[in-house]
Amino acid sequence: MVNLQDQTDNELVERFIGGQEACLQILINRHKSRIYSYILMMVKQPALAEDVFQDTFIKVINNLKRGKYIENGKFPSWVMRISHNLIIDYYRKQKHMQMVSNDSIEYDLFNSSKFSDTNIEDKLVTDQILKDVASLVEYLPENQKEVVRLRHFMGLSFKEIAEETGVSINTALGRMRYAIINMRDMVEEQKISLTV
Structure with a gap:
């Protein structure tokens, strides 16, 4: 009889996809502390962190069942990337839902350049810049690409990146x-403009 606790993350993922539901609970227990701590550090609210943690694993289950997990030995990084994206989605929704009252102000808040068409243009330009940067990242060597993603998309420190990738901090900084x-x-070669 195979002891599931001794299985690697990827073996547990394969067994879960194959129908052994208990494997997911082992994966959750194995990485719960780290992933929850990361979420709590980002949102700073325990109740919200619990919600994001649960939503993360709902998304993990759905992605695993759809075959969207690429085996690369980095299951925790993949889960943290999902949680990071959910946190960003949450804050985007909150930003759009903020209530503003115009009653207590002497001038009209809504008659402002912030709400003019040029901001829509700025947003489109900023979105294009982000897309350009993301596409540039794809052309980097794999080890550099990994460090950029962990640092800028997942918010990990260089110490955490070094631990995650199994290299020294100096190597991570160098990459x-x-x-x-x-x-x-x-x-410079492609003459891309990265300014708004």
Whole structure:
């Protein structure tokens, strides 16, 4: 009889996809502390962190069942990326739902350049810049790409990146430095404008 506790993350994922539901609970228990701590650090509210944690694993289950997990030995990073995206989605929704009262102000809040068409243009330009940067990241060597994603998309410290990737902090810093140099070179070669 196989002891599921001794299985690697990827073996447990395969067994879960194959129908062994208990494997997911082992994965959750194995990585719960780290993932929950990350979420709580980002949202700073225990009740919200619980909600995001649950939503994260609902999304993990759905993605696993749809075959959207690519086996790369980095299951915790994949889960943290999902939680990070859910946190961003939550804050985007909150930003759009903020209530503003115009009653107690002497001037009209809504007659402001903030709400003019140029801001829509700025947003489109900013979105394009982010897309351009994301596409540049794809051309980086795998080890540099990984450091950029962990640092800028998942918010990990260089110490955490070093632990996650199994390299020294200096190596992680060096990879980030080379990634930035390579991306600057690509921007110049392709004449991409990264300003609003």
